[in-house]
Amino acid sequence: MSENQKSEQKSKTGEIPFVDYLVLGEDPYLQANECESCGARYFDRRNACASCFEDNFRQVPIATEGEVTSFSIVQMGPIPYVSAVVDCDGTSVKCTLMNVEATPESVKLGMNVKLMTYSMGEDSEGVEAIAFGFEPASS
């Protein structure tokens, strides 16, 4: 997302996503830059595709549910948290798992999770930052 688009989104909604690739709205989702030539997907800005070197990208939505393929419970700070890799229908996503106890008993490889968003608070201009995480899915 360009800086212009970003400030547009900021002014229209009074909300700003924590990262460019989180698309806010009624049903928030993550969005990747997909290489038009080989289909490789990136969440960050790329000058060219690391896989095939072409430089045309299109924006594609990423599935909002997935399976935990790896995790670690990071206990180096005051509050332990779960870092996880989620396979969202073939696209890997890095996230913090939310609404789950940060213990090996509560987090399992292969567990189903879904995208969620939460507020990080407002800045001095009243703009609310929205972050994402994944939480256990009921199914």
Place this chain on the structure above:
Amino acid sequence: MGSDAVWIIGSNMTKFGKHPDKDVVDLAADASRNALKDAGISLADVGVLGVGNLMNAGAGIGQQLQKQIGQTGIPVFNVSNACATGATALRVAVMAVKAGETDVGMAVGVEKLAGAGLLGQRGPKPESDTWEPSGRHGALSSTEGRIGTSIMPGVFAQVGMEYGHKYGGTSFELFARISEKNHAHSTLNPLAAYQKRFTLDEIMNDVMIAYPNTRPMCSGNCDGAAAMIVVSDEKMKSMPSEVQKRAVKISASVLTSDPWVDGCQILPDVNTLTRNAATQAYEQAGIGPEDLDLVELHDCFATAELVHYDNLMLCEEGGAVDFFESGAPWRDGAKPVNVSGGLQSKGHPIAATGIANIHEIVMHLRGEAGDRQIEGAKVGLAHVIGLGSACGVHILEKVA
């Protein structure tokens, strides 16, 4: 290989640990001068110098070293390549000798890290009272903790857990037992930073850093240096017989970076580049994993050691857990791995590591490894990987 073979004729490492009274250059000087002495040559014979140091990458440690041990005007290559920095310095010396630019090269890796704390952690951004996106993800603040982790213990924990998800059979206890092995091995290595044997209970009940890695399952930040003298085949044949007898052949010297694979932007892929480096190294050396008498691999965390059994093809694909359960990687097993104690107990002064692991193999192939000698060792492999990523694999043989 024939006449383009490159040989190690001098090798040395300092004790790893805390060296409060020595600076980076002191440590590099100790290892370098001892490696020259070991080779029985003078600095005047050396035609190229590769020097690895990560924490002062812009400081020209190579030239600083020359000021202390001898300024001969030879080309100096200061290199920095994450945890593969030492192996990269050696690659520079080997390439120069192979290219015929010189007959004698010296490689040095040095680091002072004691008390450095966690690596990979970025400092806080300056406070602003409005949300401002920055960087290639347009993030409003540090992503650490907000979007998972990028700190090493957590990243490598996920590398091990991913293997478990793919193939099954892993557990907290399994990873802890890998660490138990390396700490047990370290008791025989007087140059290791830590020589304490831990029980499985002690390892599992120690401070949790990033599940499933507890503190003793993480490599130790410490100080240290290692240095190596390499020569061409022709030069080796001109050396006195006592030098020739102790010479060790570099049968393969390989450095790779990580090719693009799906998902590597999310969790660094430490597997593909290691497997690629191993494949190239076995091909170069004309030997297979079954021929190896010992292996020093990059166990920066206990969770990493498991995946590299597989990546280095010490077992069948997906068979790393069974390989460990068979007892093979213990020093009295079929395929001893990290008999030095590994990074978890020997310590991990980053840029020194990629030469120190080769030094360990050299000592065994020469029959000079003392109490921890693997009897009759003729072939060994040393592996390092630095996130980013860079992977070095060297295969050494005792030929003479």
